[in-house]
Amino acid sequence: MTLEIVRVDSPREAAELLSADMGARFLGGGTIVVRNHSYGDVGIRRLVLSDGLGLDNIRVEGGRAEIGAGATMAKIAAYPTLAALAPVVREIGGPAVRAMATVGGNLFASSPYGDLAVALLALDAEVAVVGQRDDETVALERFLLARWRYTTSIVKSVSFVLPPEGGLRFVKVMRRHPHGASVLSIAALLPLSDGRVKGARVAYGAMAPTAIKAKAVEQVLEGAQLDDATIAKAAAVAEEGTAPASDSFASDWYRRAVLPVHLVRLLKG
């Protein structure tokens, strides 16, 4: 089927087009939208190119990072001051996928994909969105809970406070190595103050339709010493709030069964 390819001059113009035409999609790297079209999504009739809109810029300043939605996984992996995210993005796809897949697309990826969003959630990232009329900055957690609201908007960038070196913990559990799809992934930021966790952030991937916060685990860890007793308590509540799917990579039962095992390993470092 013929697809109309449209070039625009600004994210706002792209948002206006998406709002006016239900058959239009914003094209980042193509790893989601083109794939969906090739696999029979006949609702896609027009692709609005992100090319030339300056959405792939990365800025790291004053301890804060701002990554344009069009930045690819490969660009992040090669960016020296984003070393904290390198172990995350290097686990996503092969080199060709990493050279095409974008940050913005990752936020819309369906489970079990979207590993970067898991790390960004643990970093309490904010998402800058350009709508048909207004701009908005929204917490990633809220964005993910209501992604449908933003399908006619353009994600401009994500921003977050850079974690201290080695501060972001991440594990991706795969059955195909290297770089298979997630059985599950976990990201955790566990700052210590006087020997106790202060500001615990733990997020899961592939344990729900989108990346989610592990709120029960965060509550157990907050203010506690990161010792065996605390970790055992965290493992006991690991499953709370999850709703994993069964797919060709793992059953929902298997995901629930192995989640505490990998959480414990991650927390023990």
Add this chain to the structure above:
Amino acid sequence: MARVPLQFTINGKEAAEFVESGALLVDVLRDKLALTAAKVGCGQGTCGACTVLIDGELQLSCLMPAQRAEGRSVTTLEGLADGNELHPLQSAFAEGFAVQCGFCAPGMIMAAKWLLDSNPNPTRAEVVDAISGNICRCTGYESIIDAILSAAADMRGRKTA
């Protein structure tokens, strides 16, 4: 169907074609330009059979509207040999029995070329990472990895000779 003009460089030569709006690059390469090395395998970016280089970056031509290649430089497997002289990677694949059915080989070799262009002396793990987006259902991968390492050594030898 709406047709749009497309100009780009393919294997070092200028190409100008009218293509269907939204046509995928892999289809333009195969159907318009008769460059059939890049294959349509999964059509979803999983198998890597359609892998090409665009401006030196590894890309999946089954996920790219051809209009995105406008003004850019595309290299396919057909662009590697120098006349009748095979590229060292092609020779290594043939000599090392790294090709069985051959369906994955063009994508594998393009991924390997991308690796060796920036890293002429890769480790085995780096080779595995470079071809991790390319699926082979015949060889079990070991002969492919050996062939890439062999080609890398050959190319380094040619440079120092």
